[in-house]
Amino acid sequence: MHAVKAYFNYLLTSKNQYGVHSPFLFDYLTKGLSGKSILDFSKARQFRKELDQSRESVIVQDFGAGSKVFKGNKRSVSKIAKNAGISKKRAKLLAKTLHYFRPENVLEIGTSLGISTAYMSIGAPEAKITTLEGCSSTAGVAKKQFEKFKMNNIKVVEGKFDKTLDLVLKNQQYDLIFFDGNHQKRPTIEYFEKCLKAAHEDSIFIFDDIHWSVEMEEAWEYIKNHGSVKLSVDTFKWGLVFFHTGREKQHFTLRL
Numbered sequence: 099m100h101a102v103k104a105y106f107n108y109l110l111t112s113k114n115q116y117g118v119h120s121p122f123l124f125d126y127l128t129k130g131l132s133g134k135s136i137l138d139f140s141k142a143r144q145f146r147k148e149l150d151q152s153r154e155s156v157i158v159q160d161f162g163a164g165s166k167v168f169k170g171n172k173r174s175v176s177k178i179a180k181n182a183g184i185s186k187k188r189a190k191l192l193a194k195t196l197h198y199f200r201p202e203n204v205l206e207i208g209t210s211l212g213i214s215t216a217y218m219s220i221g222a223p224e225a226k227i228t229t230l231e232g233c234s235s236t237a238g239v240a241k242k243q244f245e246k247f248k249m250n251n252i253k254v255v256e257g258k259f260d261k262t263l264d265l266v267l268k269n270q271q272y273d274l275i276f277f278d279g280n281h282q283k284r285p286t287i288e289y290f291e292k293c294l295k296a297a298h299e300d301s302i303f304i305f306d307d308i309h310w311s312v313e314m315e316e317a318w319e320y321i322k323n324h325g326s327v328k329l330s331v332d333t334f335k336w337g338l339v340f341f342h343t344g345r346e347k348q349h350f351t352l353r354l
């Protein structure tokens with residue numbers, strides 16, 4: 099019910115790219131996201147298809163906010179792919195975003211079966227992509243797929259985010275971070291604040307499911323109002339934040 103209300107509110111307040119008074123954002127939306135992409139998604143499509151059709155089941159360890167769909171710990175890989183994995187549309191937008199901004203170092207918090215990671219690898223084949231996952235069974239499936247599809251620019255770091263995040267943030271800056279695990283208020287804010295020290299003025303943070311719950315909306319409010327954030331974009335499913343210094347704070351609610 100919360101998500102339905104939030105979506106109506108979003109529909110009433112959102113604009114398309116032509117309502118954006120930020121040349122930086124307009125350029126990203128029109129050149130980076132609109133129209134047909136030159137990227138070849140066939141490898142990532144096959145990656146997902148194999149998971150969608152898998153007959154394998156795994157015992158998962160549930161962290162964070164749990165699931166609105168699953169009960170119990172034995173889950174079929176195909177159901178995880180359908181329910182926890184990024185949608186086809188968002189996966190392409192993610193790849194296009196990486197292709198447009200050309201990040202060198204990328205961090206993903208929440209690998210699951212690696213579908214979003216695979217699309218990021220297509221979008222930025224030259225980037226070093228580090229992805230964090232706490233459930234060893236799903237991470238194991240993802241790792242096998244990355245090897246099979248020769249996605250050699252991906253490194254999976256297994257373990258609870260509480261530990262692994264500190265590890266991968268040590269002495270490393272990231273140009274893009276995709277926050278897609280543990281959809282609760284406190285951890286989301288905590289990860290955001292930890293990641294700030296690994297950000298620079300051209301870094302981009304993307305938060306998934308910002309309207310998933312009241313808590314996630316509160317976390318998003320906190321993040322977009324944070325002093326370091328100069329530009330924030332609410333696309334309903336995602337919240338994007340940019341840190342350019344020397345600009346006035348701006349916020350947009352957009353339909354992608």
Ligand SMILES: C[S@@+](CC[C@H](N)C(=O)[O-])C[C@H]1O[C@@H](n2cnc3c(N)ncnc32)[C@H](O)[C@@H]1O
Nearest residue numbers: 161162183184208210213214232258259279280
């Ligand atoms: C929504 S899924 C990621 C989906 C993936 N990015 C995609 O779109 O294909 C979130 C993942 O984060 C992991 N996770 C959640 N909380 C965690 C925590 N505290 N420590 C480690 N892993 C966690 C879950 O096991 C789950 O696989």
